[in-house]
Amino acid sequence: MNTTLKNISDDKKIAIIQVGYQLLVSAKQRQLDDSDNQSIDMILNYCGFDNSPVGQAIGNIFWNKSVDFNPYEAFSVVSKFSPLEKSAVKEMLLCVSKLDNQYLRMDIASQLILRLEL
Secondary structure (H helix, E strand, O other): OOOHHHHOOHHHHHHHHHHHHHHHHHHHOOOOOHHHHHHHHHHHHHOOOOOOHHHHHHHHHHHHHHHOOOHHHHHHHHHOOOHHHHHHHHHHHHHHHOOOOHHHHHHHHHHHHHHOOO
């Protein structure tokens, strides 16, 4: 797993999580539920939030902030990342796509990668 995203600013992490959230809800076409926890955990792990109690608590705070973050602004933030950061976001999107609902997620991830110029 790429560790580049662990060291970026909190604002960038919120944008990344929003992009990951958009991938999940777009593929699911309804609200997320407990079956999506593995995918959510993967997004949070890429952003540096581990599975320790403290990591999970902080990750949940970031998740909740990210879900309310404007997706268009999130896309704008991510599209301005450095090439190294963009590469890490692309890796995260592709890894999350392989977890569940693979075909639809991969199609949506491909569209996000193109739009974000990752």
